[in-house]
Amino acid sequence: MSAHATPRSTTYVVRDSVTMFRRNLRHWLRYPSLAIMLVGQPIAFLLLFVYVFGGTLGAGLSGVAGGGGRGDYLVFITPGIMVMAVASVALGTAIEVALDMTGGIIARFRTMDIAQVSVLTGHVLGAVVKTLFAVVVTLAFALLLGYRSEAELADWLVTFVLLGLMAFAMTWLTVGMGLAADSVETASNTPMFLVMLPFVSSGFVPTDAMPWGLRQFAEYQPFTPMIDSLRALTSGEPAGNALWLAVGWCVLIAVGGYLWSRRLFTKVPTK
Amino acid sequence: MVQDRHCLDCIDLGHQLMELVTATRSAAGSKDKGLTLTHGQPSSMVRMSGKTAISVAGLHKGYGDHDVLTGVDLEVPEGSVYALLGPNGSGKTTVVNICSTLLTPDAGEIRVSGYDVQRESDQVRRSIGVTGQFSAIDDYHTGRENLKLMADLNHLDRGRAKTVVEGLLERFELADAADRRAQTYSGGMKRRLDLAMTLIGSPRLIFLDEPTTGLDPRSRRELWQIVREQVADGVTVLLTTQHLDEADQLAHRVGLLDGGRIIAEGTPAQLKSRVPGGHVEVQFTNAAALSEVAAVLPEATSDPDALTLRMANDGVASLRRLLDRLDDDAVTDLTVQSADLDDVFLALTGHAAETRDGAEDETKLERAR
């Protein structure tokens, strides 16, 4: 019981976060239905867009030599679908956090001398891994449907780093939503806008095909530079400013989400 | 402890407790009087080092305009067991949650292991273990994984973690179920796992909020045994319960929580001496037989509608007197009930002065409905 100079809870942030991260992954393995649904969502959108809308939308793609087809449309939307995977896992994290908060074990964690934030970082780190997994599975499906990329290995590495960063940022935001929700249902509804927003971006149709007001919104919303960066990277072209804009948005969302979540977590009364 | 009680039995407990009740009541107004009283009880100084593990003074807590705690004072010496006894909603969990850093008090000075619960919560958390009223296990993890999780969070090294986890699985009879998900455990197993998780870090002070609620008699006794082992190692325990017998089994001191305050405090023996034997209840087959017996036993209360007669049980003599009056054919059931929380509570809250007169028994009967 001897008093240490610094509280252990600050020195053990990394160690406790890794412990909580393992706990989170174990939940995923033990309770796979939520995970399957979340990975399935981007795949379902992929199939829907390529086979149902792809023929028509592909033909309307501007800038594609000789008019587009299903194949061109597949290439066009793959970055958008990857972002759907990020949003989908982030949504799931809000549900997981809300569920976790209703369980008694959180009260136990709160009475232990651990880095309290690790309860949340465990969820965030878990979400990053799940997102990358979901993207890999989605890409595998895209490849089966005929997706091909001219990008180099280095471009793909940057792509995955960016996706990881996006997942990190979005989940800090949805962790906050999970904490703020008064029920698990609310937690599954509030982050829905994350799944909707990619539709109003450069993800599925070029923004210049939209009416003026919508187009303004689509061009300035955070998902557009993210999708543009991913599109450039995966086709082996320079991403330019879009990449820095995307990273900037991620940092902003991550910091905001983190501060919000941390405040909620220390304030939320135990049930 | 046993010895201690014997010596107390020689004193006139009735008077002592009466003083205790009045003194504790007024203690809210003058704190030093209350503290003198606590220290004045030699019984509480059993095996302690003299240090105070928990000290709560003037604790207030409310939710909105609902005041739950309105000035709780209590002191638990290191190495002793303190039981908070109270009915549903009396604020037991609230006290435990505040002392274990889960809730912030509205007012009051609360020190746990020498640290202020609000300003030095890290140090408090380092010294305590908590088994809350509601299961605090991870349902998706197996028993072993739950314990391993706690070992990791207590920053035990790999080798030590393994020894401690396996040791606890054995001791809590969870070895056979160690690789099953905790979700599939019975209530008793969950409770044991919960307590084992609390003990991983070898805390010197543990909080147990209704540790045996929902357990069968055998599991209860096993859990009591585990608590006793901890106490033998010098661990301090603050537990809450709704059952006097549990407090009796485990606690050096008992505090009765009611109306937001500790309305009485003392050793289990002192509290029980207020209601020595509980009561006897007889179920009659017909009203005539009931009124016949009731007429010769003026100290008993009868309920003509339910055809029952209830009498305080203060020993074999009174039981024999009752039995002598009973006709075999007229009686379908006879139960002897030991003093329960309700008995103690009534004796200590309501009309403590006019003990065991008819009026009080009637209230008791009404309350039981």
Ligand SMILES: Nc1ncnc2c1ncn2[C@@H]1O[C@H](COP(=O)(O)OP(=O)(O)OP(=O)(O)O)[C@@H](O)[C@H]1O
């Ligand atoms: N978060 C809350 N919001 C509003 N009221 C609350 C809250 N938590 C507890 N209370 C109220 O505080 C009172 C005391 O509750 P507490 O849980 O401390 O009682 P208890 O003695 O532990 O009861 P039990 O024996 O049922 O566990 C109750 O009336 C309860 O309704």
Ligand SMILES: [Mg+2]
């Ligand atoms: Mg309670």
